[in-house]
Amino acid sequence: MLAREPQDTFLRYSLAMELEKEGKHEESLQYLCGLQADDPAYIPAFFMAGQQLARLERTQDARDVLRDGIQQAQAQGDTHAAGEMTEFLGSL
Secondary structure (H helix, E strand, C coil): CCCCCCCCHHHHHHHHHHHHHCCCHHHHHHHHHHHHHHCCCCCHHHHHHHHHHHHCCCHHHHHHHHHHHHHHHHHHCCHHHHHHHHHHHHHC
8 A cells, every 4th residue: 555655644654653563663763754754743753753762772862753743743733742742751
């Protein structure tokens, strides 16, 4: 499906999640970073990348991604997502 619709945000996100489940973290993060660049309004890409980076003990990278995600969420008025990411950021 992604081959037919390579810019489909949800398909790209879904593939990133599957890659993470398979332990292919760098590939997963590449898809999430691509989403952040191509569709910064898609907030889940920031939060999932931040969580994945934290699990990989790449804490500073996780903090950076979460801060960017919080800014994007606030710019969109998504206080729920901004709050979740802020809480997670505080736990790092």
